[in-house]
Amino acid sequence: MINAEPGFPGHIEKLLKFPKILVILHLFFPFNRKSTAMMRILAALIVLLTSAAAGPATAADAEGRMILAVHPYLPFQEIRKRFDPLADYLSTILGRNVDVRVGRSYKEHLARIGGDKADIAFVDPAAYVELSGRFGRKPLLARLEVEGRPVFKGVIATREDSPITDLQDLMGRRFAFGDVFSTMAHLLPRYLLQQAGVRLEDFAYYRFLGSSTNVALGVLAGDFDAGGMKEEVFREFQHQGLRPLTWTPELSEHLFVAGNHVPAEQVEKLRSALLRLHHSTKGKRIIQSIKQGASALVPVRNSDYDNLRAIFHKLARDSDP
Amino acid sequence: MTPSKIQRYGLLYLLAMAIILLLTLLTARLYLDQQKQQLQHNLEWEMRQELQLLGALLGDFLKKHDYQSATNLLQIWKRTRPDIVETRLLASNGFELGGFRRATTSSQALRMSTDIQYAPDASAWLEMVRDLPKTNLVSNQNTAAIGLTVGAVNLAFAVFLWSVYRHKRNSAELKRRSDTIDRLNDHLRESETRLTQTTTYAATLADSIPSTLLAVDPEGRIRAWNSQAETLTHVKLRDAKGHRFDQMMPLLGGQGDKVRRTLEQGSVERSSRLVTVAGGTIRYSDVAVHPLPEEAGGGAIIRVDDISQRVRFEQMMVQSEKMNVLAALAAGVAQEINSPLSGVLQNCQNISRRLDPTLQVNRKTADAAGLDLERMSDYLVRRNIPEFLDLVRDSAERAGRIIADMLAFSRRSSGGFEKVSAAELVETAVRLASSDYEMKKKYNFAQVEITRDFAGNLPLLHCDRTRIEQVLLNLIRNAVQAMALAETPAPRLLVLRLRQDDGDLLIEVTDNGPGMNEETSQRVFDPFYTTKNSEADTGLGLSVAHFVVVEQHGGDLTIDTRPGHGCRFTVQLPLKPDRELAIGGFTTSA
Numbered sequence: 001m002i003n004a005e006p007g008f009p010g011h012i013e014k015l016l017k018f019p020k021i022l023v024i025l026h027l028f029f030p031f032n033r034k035s036t037a038m039m040r041i042l043a044a045l046i047v048l049l050t051s052a053a054a055g056p057a058t059a060a061d062a063e064g065r066m067i068l069a070v071h072p073y074l075p076f077q078e079i080r081k082r083f084d085p086l087a088d089y090l091s092t093i094l095g096r097n098v099d100v101r102v103g104r105s106y107k108e109h110l111a112r113i114g115g116d117k118a119d120i121a122f123v124d125p126a127a128y129v130e131l132s133g134r135f136g137r138k139p140l141l142a143r144l145e146v147e148g149r150p151v152f153k154g155v156i157a158t159r160e161d162s163p164i165t166d167l168q169d170l171m172g173r174r175f176a177f178g179d180v181f182s183t184m185a186h187l188l189p190r191y192l193l194q195q196a197g198v199r200l201e202d203f204a205y206y207r208f209l210g211s212s213t214n215v216a217l218g219v220l221a222g223d224f225d226a227g228g229m230k231e232e233v234f235r236e237f238q239h240q241g242l243r244p245l246t247w248t249p250e251l252s253e254h255l256f257v258a259g260n261h262v263p264a265e266q267v268e269k270l271r272s273a274l275l276r277l278h279h280s281t282k283g284k285r286i287i288q289s290i291k292q293g294a295s296a297l298v299p300v301r302n303s304d305y306d307n308l309r310a311i312f313h314k315l316a317r318d319s320d321p
Numbered sequence: 322m323t324p325s326k327i328q329r330y331g332l333l334y335l336l337a338m339a340i341i342l343l344l345t346l347l348t349a350r351l352y353l354d355q356q357k358q359q360l361q362h363n364l365e366w367e368m369r370q371e372l373q374l375l376g377a378l379l380g381d382f383l384k385k386h387d388y389q390s391a392t393n394l395l396q397i398w399k400r401t402r403p404d405i406v407e408t409r410l411l412a413s414n415g416f417e418l419g420g421f422r423r424a425t426t427s428s429q430a431l432r433m434s435t436d437i438q439y440a441p442d443a444s445a446w447l448e449m450v451r452d453l454p455k456t457n458l459v460s461n462q463n464t465a466a467i468g469l470t471v472g473a474v475n476l477a478f479a480v481f482l483w484s485v486y487r488h489k490r491n492s493a494e495l496k497r498r499s500d501t502i503d504r505l506n507d508h509l510r511e512s513e514t515r516l517t518q519t520t521t522y523a524a525t526l527a528d529s530i531p532s533t534l535l536a537v538d539p540e541g542r543i544r545a546w547n548s549q550a551e552t553l554t555h556v557k558l559r560d561a562k563g564h565r566f567d568q569m570m571p572l573l574g575g576q577g578d579k580v581r582r583t584l585e586q587g588s589v590e591r592s593s594r595l596v597t598v599a600g601g602t603i604r605y606s607d608v609a610v611h612p613l614p615e616e617a618g619g620g621a622i623i624r625v626d627d628i629s630q631r632v633r634f635e636q637m638m639v640q641s642e643k644m645n646v647l648a649a650l651a652a653g654v655a656q657e658i659n660s661p662l663s664g665v666l667q668n669c670q671n672i673s674r675r676l677d678p679t680l681q682v683n684r685k686t687a688d689a690a691g692l693d694l695e696r697m698s699d700y701l702v703r704r705n706i707p708e709f710l711d712l713v714r715d716s717a718e719r720a721g722r723i724i725a726d727m728l729a730f731s732r733r734s735s736g737g738f739e740k741v742s743a744a745e746l747v748e749t750a751v752r753l754a755s756s757d758y759e760m761k762k763k764y765n766f767a768q769v770e771i772t773r774d775f776a777g778n779l780p781l782l783h784c785d786r787t788r789i790e791q792v793l794l795n796l797i798r799n800a801v802q803a804m805a806l807a808e809t810p811a812p813r814l815l816v817l818r819l820r821q822d823d824g825d826l827l828i829e830v831t832d833n834g835p836g837m838n839e840e841t842s843q844r845v846f847d848p849f850y851t852t853k854n855s856e857a858d859t860g861l862g863l864s865v866a867h868f869v870v871v872e873q874h875g876g877d878l879t880i881d882t883r884p885g886h887g888c889r890f891t892v893q894l895p896l897k898p899d900r901e902l903a904i905g906g907f908t909t910s911a
Contacts, residue, residue: 176386209386217388221412223443224386241416 064096069118071109071127073179076102083122085286086277090120093273094266106181113138116259120270122290125251126183129308136260139267142274143255143300146293150300151250154184155234156192157242158226159219167196167246175206176215176227183308185212188248189228191311194318196246216242232292249311252304256297275299327486334482338475342468349467361431361453368433368451376435376447379410383439392419406430407450413443420448429453533625536613537566539584541577544620553625566623572597573623576608583610583621594628602847605632633848633864655724662724666717673710676701723756740781741789743819743826747773750793751817760798764805765813774818780896782826784874789894792866792878793828796890799862800832803888807835824896825876831889837882845880870894 068087070079079102087098101118103109106127113121114135121138123131131138143150158164164173170193178185186208193199200206207224209215215227216237226245234242256274258267277283278296287294375398382391395408399421409420434448527534527547536545543561551557554570561569567577572595579590592608607626613619677683678698687694701707751771760766782789797815804813818829837845844850846867851860870878874894882888 207386209388211389213389214386217392217418218386220416221388221418221445222414222416223412223440 066090066094066096066098066119067101067117068098069101069103069109069112069121071106071123072103073124082289082291085289089277089283089286090270090273094269110134113257113259116261119259119262121257121259122254123257124183124254125305125308126181126187126312128255128257129305129312131257132302132305133309137302138257138260139262139264139271140300140302141256141258141267141271142297143304144253144287144291144294145296145298146253146291148295150253150298150304152184152253153231153250154188154228154248155231156189156226156228156245156248157216157219157234157238158245159222160241160243162225162243164225164245167193167198170198170226170245171202172204173225174223175203176218176224177206177208178212178215178227178229179210180208182212182230183251184230184248185215185228187315188251188311191315192228192246192248194315213237249307251308252300254291255300323489327482327489331479331482331486335475335479338479342471342475345471346468364431364451364453365433368431368449372433372435372447372449375408375449376437379445379447380437380439383437383443383445388418395419395421404452405449406452407448409446409448410437411446411448413445418445425450425452531626533570533627535566535570535573535623535625536620537580537623538618538620541565541567541580541584543569544618550625570625572599572604572606573608573625576610576623579608579610580621580623583612584619587612594632603629605629636848636861659721659724662717662720666714666721669710669714669717673707673714676707676710738783738785740783741786743779743782743828744775746782746786746789747775747793747817747819747828749790750797753790753794754797754801757798760801764801766801768811769801769804769813769815772814772816774816776820779819779821779826782894782896784894785869788869788873789892792869792892793830795862795866796830796892800830800834800888800890804832804834809834821896822893825893826896828892828894829889830892831887833887836884836886836888837880838884842880842882846878 068083068090070083072079074082080100083100087100090098098120101112103112109121109123110127110131112118113123113127113131120141146152156167164170175193177189180186190200207218209218209227212229212233213236215224215229216233218224219227220237220241228248231247234244256270258270262270274297278287284295287296375394378394379391382388382394391410395410396419398405398408403423406423406425407421409422410418412418429452431451431453432448433451434446437445437447439445524547528549530547531549533549533553534547535543535550538544542563543558543566546558546561550561550570554561556569566580567574575595576592579592582588583590589612590610595606595608597604597606605628607628609624609626611622611624613621674680675683676698678687678694684694687697754760755766757766797817800815801813803809812833814831814833816829816831818827818831820827820829841852846863848861848864850864867878870876870892876892876894879891879893880888881891
């Protein structure tokens with residue numbers, strides 16, 4: 001389930017919605033002839049103000065508010081819970097309010113970032129590769145380090161009692177992927193299968209289950225013979241009877257990017273703030289709230305994602321129609 | 322209804338109620354069990370519906386392989402259904418996709434399960450366990466409540482019956498005890514009355530006794546005393562209580578050791594003839610200390626008897642004995658003197674006769690002796706010899722009279738009453754006083770002018786002659802002595818008056834001497850009280866006179882005097898014979 005927040009400024013927009021309509025109506029259909037002139041002026045001012053506030057969200061509005069966009073990989077409330085502490089921290093550093101925005105969809109999220117509608121964005125590796133490919137490079141701020149390593153991986157797993165020992169054994173079997181946009185639960189496992197010569201039509205059937213958790217449960221329940229999932233999900237369910245068939249290549253962790261419109265000085269300020277976050281106890285807690293096991297935010301380079309680019313390139317080249 | 326009947330009916334009632342209670346409980350239990358079964362049936366139906374609904378929802382998720390949503394739904398199910406103790410979603414291979422388990426609160430649970438077919442070749446198993454504690458508990462509680470209610474009602478009625486029974490029984494017992502108490506009260510009142518009477522009797526008895534009585538506790542503090550003690554000390558009992566006896570009654574000041582011995586040893590201690598002086602008066606007392614037994618509270622009774630009067634009597638008796646002895650001695654001396662006195666008198670007469678010249682025998686004898694009798698007579702006359710002889714004769718006669726009077730006085734002191742003339746008594750007393758040597762030589766009795774004022778036709782007085790003469794003699798002697806000692810200038814008068822006043826005879830002895838002051842006049846009749854410095858004056862004269870007149874004759878002896886205005890003693894004697902009193906203490910022997 002994905003919950004997305006209404007566009008900025010949603011609540012103000014709601015409040016102003018009805019008065020704006022009334023004002024507009026009044027402009028054309030004045031209610032009181034005696035105060036028509038004053039009302040018209042007042043109405044014009046209101047329209048002007050609300051129009052300035054209405055419409056799509058713009059980054060760094062006139063009062064200095066910044067937007068931290070997060071892709072919808074978790075329920076909305078969960079994402080707010082994980083990223084609000086960081087937003088508050090950045091607000092303190094920058095002296096400006098930083099608001100968290102969760103895209104209604106992965107596509108919207110990418111569009112927001114690519115269109116520089118967000119000042120800061122948290123993206124997964126695949127999103128960044130796509131982002132950089134479609135919209136060009138963005139200023140890189142920092143990437144996550146989890147349990148001391150800035151990389152993560154996925155796994156294709158099966159049940160412990162399964163006779164499957166390698167990927168070729170999956171032919172004619174039932175396979176489960178996570179979210180279609182998921183790097184670890186779809187793209188990389190698919191890459192691995194492709195490399196192993198297993199195509200989607202070789203499966204008895206395959207399904208996209210929406211999350212690594214569903215993949216793990218589906219495999220454990222016996223509805224699927226194997227599935228691709230994130231490492232952390234695999235670790236979570238491993239004791240219940242999962243066995244890895246193969247691991248994906250390690251990919252650079254999730255990262256923070258800035259919009260191209262953000263002044264370089266601010267970009268540096270943001271980068272510096274993120275990179276020194278783990279120096280304090282409070283900062284460590286902020287980092288850990290983003291992802292379990294996260295230990296720090298470390299420097300990131302565009303080249304850290306070259307291997308993923310290569311995988312995507314191969315997938316795109318060898319992918320099934 | 323008697324207590325026994327109530328008891329019997331009560332027991333029957335209890336038995337009946339016990340049976341009814343059992344039947345009620347049984348019926349209630351059956352009904353509640355039926356209700357419970359019905360409830361369980363309903364719960365099963367309800368649970369089956371829920372299971373189907375939940376299974377359908379879970380099946381929808383499982384169809385989409387949205388196992389996460391299915392487990393989330395189970396968590397929501399857990400939160401909303403606290404009565405569900407277990408829910409499990411099992412894959413067809415037995416893997417538990419999700420669920421929860423709680424600790425059951427009851428031994429009874431409803432377990433149901435359903436099969437979820439979410440794919441042609443895929444199914445899941447949904448198990449649910451629901452707790453059923455409340456029905457049993459409710460059933461038991463209801464049964465217990467009904468049983469308790471019925472039991473409580475029966476118990477209340479049984480208690481009521483029991484209380485009625487107890488009341489009846491207690492009433493009978495109460496009446497019996499009330500009667501007993503009434504009897505005891507009557508007895509108590511009687512005892513109190515007797516106690517009051519006894520106490521009053523004892524108090525009256527104690528007050529009527531002339532002795533002074535004190536009751537002291539073992540520490541010598543006063544617990545009670547009689548009215549004589551109050552009179553003696555002028556202290557009320559309520560003020561004396563609690564104080565030491567020797568503090569409240571100084572005359573017992575030296576009795577502490579005796580009281581202590583009595584208290585310690587239980588012996589009776591006596592002290593005789595304690596002498597105290599109070600207000601200038603000598604007082605004699607006998608003290609006896611008697612122990613009180615423990616049952617009476619311990620302590621002692623101190624009895625004080627005033628023996629002053631007895632001592633005075635004894636002293637008067639001694640003095641009287643002395644007087645009697647002296648009287649006897651005087652009588653003896655008088656008797657002895659009488660003989661030679663008779664010889665003197667006789668020979669004086671003989672001498673006078675032998676010197677008489679008119680007698681023939683004398684002339685003849687003188688002639689024979691060649692004596693001129695007339696010339697001898699002339700010589701004797703010239704030398705006052707016949708006068709001398711007359712004086713000798715007169716003196717002898719007078720001495721003889723005195724002796725005769727003394728002998729008569731001593732013989733007549735027999736103590737018997739007789740009718741006598743008051744004038745005669747007075748004259749005898751005057752005569753005795755005039756012949757008293759001391760009266761004549763020391764107190765110049767001859768210079769006293771005696772005036773007699775005797776009323777006429779006075780009846781005879783019924784009295785003891787000797788003693789009244791003694792009284793009058795004392796009064797006359799005192800008057801003369803007083804005038805002599807005060808050197809009353811002449812004329813020294815002594816008036817003796819006799820008169821009758823109704824049934825009494827009054828004898829007044831009045832002088833014009835120095836008189837007495839008030840203090841002296843009030844003490845003049847006290848024994849041994851005297852204003853004279855003579856060793857021979859015992860101070861008993863007037864006290865004896867007072868005793869004789871008042872105690873022995875039932876009369877009165879009063880004094881009327883003022884300093885410088887003489888003194889009048891009035892002896893008042895009853896004329897009627899029935900006022901004769903017994904005489905004691907004064908007897909005379911001839």
